Amino acid sequence: MLWYRFHLLHDETTRPEFARQILEQFFYFTPEQAKLVQEEAWDEGKVLLGTYSRDVAETKFMEIYEWVGDRAETITFFLSSTKPLTSNSDSTK
Numbered sequence: 001m002l003w004y005r006f007h008l009l010h011d012e013t014t015r016p017e018f019a020r021q022i023l024e025q026f027f028y029f030t031p032e033q034a035k036l037v038q039e040e041a042w043d044e045g046k047v048l049l050g051t052y053s054r055d056v057a058e059t060k061f062m063e064i065y066e067w068v069g070d071r072a073e074t075i076t077f078f079l080s081s082t083k084p085l086t087s088n089s090d091s092t093k
Contacts, residue, residue: 005082006049009078020034061079
């Protein structure tokens, strides 16, 4: 199964307060956690928010996209797939 990493990117147009609101509402961070995560994204350029199955990642992305679409704001996320986890039963050969 593929897993997807969900990143928040610092895009120069997103207000910090708006990013924190999304982190609290959709990723269930406390206000203090959301502030730290948002600051890390602004300092480092991006931050990993979590790793999810494809269905969960796509659903979360669409929920945020629809919610943001109702506002005059922008935010940038990035999804990256991970290699599938496999058991290596042939490791003794």
